[in-house]
Amino acid sequence: MYKTTIGLEIHAELSTNSKLFCGCKNDPNEKEPNSLVCPVCMGYPGAMPYIQKEAMGKVLKIGSAVSGEFADFTEFDRKHYFYPDIPKGYQISQHKHPLISGGKIFDIEIERIHLEEDTAKNIHTETGESLIDYNRSGVPLMELVTKPVIRTGEDAVTFVEELQLILRMLDVSMARMEWGEMRVEVNISISKNENFGDKVEIKNLNSTKVVKKAIEYEVKRQEEVLENGGIVSQETRGWNENKQKTESQRKKESSHEYRYFPDPDIPKFKLSLIEEFDQKNIKKELPKLPKDIRADFKQNYKLKETDVEILLHNQNLLNLFCDVLSEQSFKKEDAQTLANFLTSDSISLIDKFQDFFYTNITKDVLAGVVSMFTDNKISSRGAKDILAHIAEFGGSPSSVAEEKSLYQQSDKKSIDKLAKEIIEENPTVIEQIKNGNESVIQFLVGKGMQKSKGSTNPQLLKNALKSNIK
Numbered sequence: 001m002y003k004t005t006i007g008l009e010i011h012a013e014l015s016t017n018s019k020l021f022c023g024c025k026n027d028p029n030e031k032e033p034n035s036l037v038c039p040v041c042m043g044y045p046g047a048m049p050y051i052q053k054e055a056m057g058k059v060l061k062i063g064s065a066v067s068g069e070f071a072d073f074t075e076f077d078r079k080h081y082f083y084p085d086i087p088k089g090y091q092i093s094q095h096k097h098p099l100i101s102g103g104k105i106f107d108i109e110i111e112r113i114h115l116e117e118d119t120a121k122n123i124h125t126e127t128g129e130s131l132i133d134y135n136r137s138g139v140p141l142m143e144l145v146t147k148p149v150i151r152t153g154e155d156a157v158t159f160v161e162e163l164q165l166i167l168r169m170l171d172v173s174m175a176r177m178e179w180g181e182m183r184v185e186v187n188i189s190i191s192k193n194e195n196f197g198d199k200v201e202i203k204n205l206n207s208t209k210v211v212k213k214a215i216e217y218e219v220k221r222q223e224e225v226l227e228n229g230g231i232v233s234q235e236t237r238g239w240n241e242n243k244q245k246t247e248s249q250r251k252k253e254s255s256h257e258y259r260y261f262p263d264p265d266i267p268k269f270k271l272s273l274i275e276e277f278d279q280k281n282i283k284k285e286l287p288k289l290p291k292d293i294r295a296d297f298k299q300n301y302k303l304k305e306t307d308v309e310i311l312l313h314n315q316n317l318l319n320l321f322c323d324v325l326s327e328q329s330f331k332k333e334d335a336q337t338l339a340n341f342l343t344s345d346s347i348s349l350i351d352k353f354q355d356f357f358y359t360n361i362t363k364d365v366l367a368g369v370v371s372m373f374t375d376n377k378i379s380s381r382g383a384k385d386i387l388a389h390i391a392e393f394g395g396s397p398s399s400v401a402e403e404k405s406l407y408q409q410s411d412k413k414s415i416d417k418l419a420k421e422i423i424e425e426n427p428t429v430i431e432q433i434k435n436g437n438e439s440v441i442q443f444l445v446g447k448g449m450q451k452s453k454g455s456t457n458p459q460l461l462k463n464a465l466k467s468n469i470k
């Protein structure tokens with residue numbers, strides 16, 4: 001049996017106002033190429049970089065959220081390599097003194113988190129031209145490196161997804177892999193003993209699904225190589241989605257080939273002397289993290305785990321859910337009902353109406369629908385209809401219920417009358433019930449719902465039927 005060892009290197013573009021070493025705007029949505037550039041981020045000789053501390057603060061927030069240790073001394077280094085997307089001939093990164101050391105997510109330990117600048121983007125056209133867009137050049141990137149402690153593709157994905165959640169909740173990155181805002185590289189080796197095997201790096205992984213597939217493919221491939229007496233060569237491979245396999249790209253440079261040295265243009269920092277980087281303050285100002293929310297929803301609201309995960313992975317839904325919970329009049333014990341409406345019905349409505357959903361489905365609408373439902377004024381079908389109608393056209397729950405006759409009959413006398421009618425009309429069923437087959441009462445409830453065109457509260461009708469049959 002081979003033992004698999006996986007380490008992750010994850011880059012995330014930080015959502016700052018400006019790039020890292022110049023005043024150019026950091027806007028991932030800017031469509032016009034080379035419109036957010038200046039001599040610094042285009043690497044003109046003699047252009048002087050100056051650091052924007054906003055990005056440093058964001059990396060420290062991430063470090064704090066994963067319980068990493070703040071560097072006391074930190075500096076930036078030049079990492080040399082030649083590539084068209086890196087016009088200076090080096091990238092400004094951090095080598096010996098990363099901002100954060102250690103930390104963990106779940107039980108997966110983190111080696112370090114540092115800050116560096118993103119590269120420009122190469123675009124290869126169908127007609128064979130190679131173009132460079134420098135809008136991305138100099139955008140602040142967080143790089144997080146885990147320790148080589150991950151054993152399976154599934155655990156790797158769990159880590160990546162949790163980091164994504166944390167970055168979004170800290171509001172430091174949107175971390176969408178399909179947009180390239182978050183990029184995952186996997187280092188993977190297998191071995192039969194305690195030593196590490198030869199390490200292969202896999203790049204171009206643009207979704208968590210692909211991370212898992214690539215790891216599983218690579219484990220098998222390396223096993224086959226070793227079983228056939230071969231040697232796994234230390235190299236960089238890429239994922240080919242069409243062929244569903246990894247392919248060799250290039251032999252990997254070792255770190256001394258980058259000729260790192262401290263960048264003389266960027267100041268060095270003693271973080272403890274800088275008030276805005278104070279570890280205690282940053283910790284104190286952290287928003288609620290996924291693990292806090294899980295604990296809160298489970299302990300205080302008894303929410304189902306699957307619902308909590310759906311909410312956590314939909315920031316807008318989660319905000320809406322929390323907004324409704326914070327309403328003074330909202331009853332804590334209705335939280336699961338609210339979650340049900342949000343995690344089932346609303347998801348399909350959001351697919352259909354997109355952001356428009358949030359314009360119409362406000363916290364008041366939701367609180368109203370939930371209380372009408374738990375007060376038995378409307379059925380769950382009625383609640384769904386009301387939400388669908390309001391998502392599309394707007395309006396208030398009570399007026400829509402009125403307009404579409406969705407109020408349930410809860411008036412005791414008329415329900416009693418209905419029950420008596422049904423009993424009279426179904427003597428054989430009544431006989432069955434009297435003979436002990438109580439489950440057929442549901443058939444009578446169905447009859448009553450039909451007769452009243454769905455306007456009766458089924459639970460009250462069932463009670464009325466039971467007492468009348470007795």
Ligand SMILES: [Zn+2]
Binds near residue numbers: 023
């Ligand atoms: Zn610039």
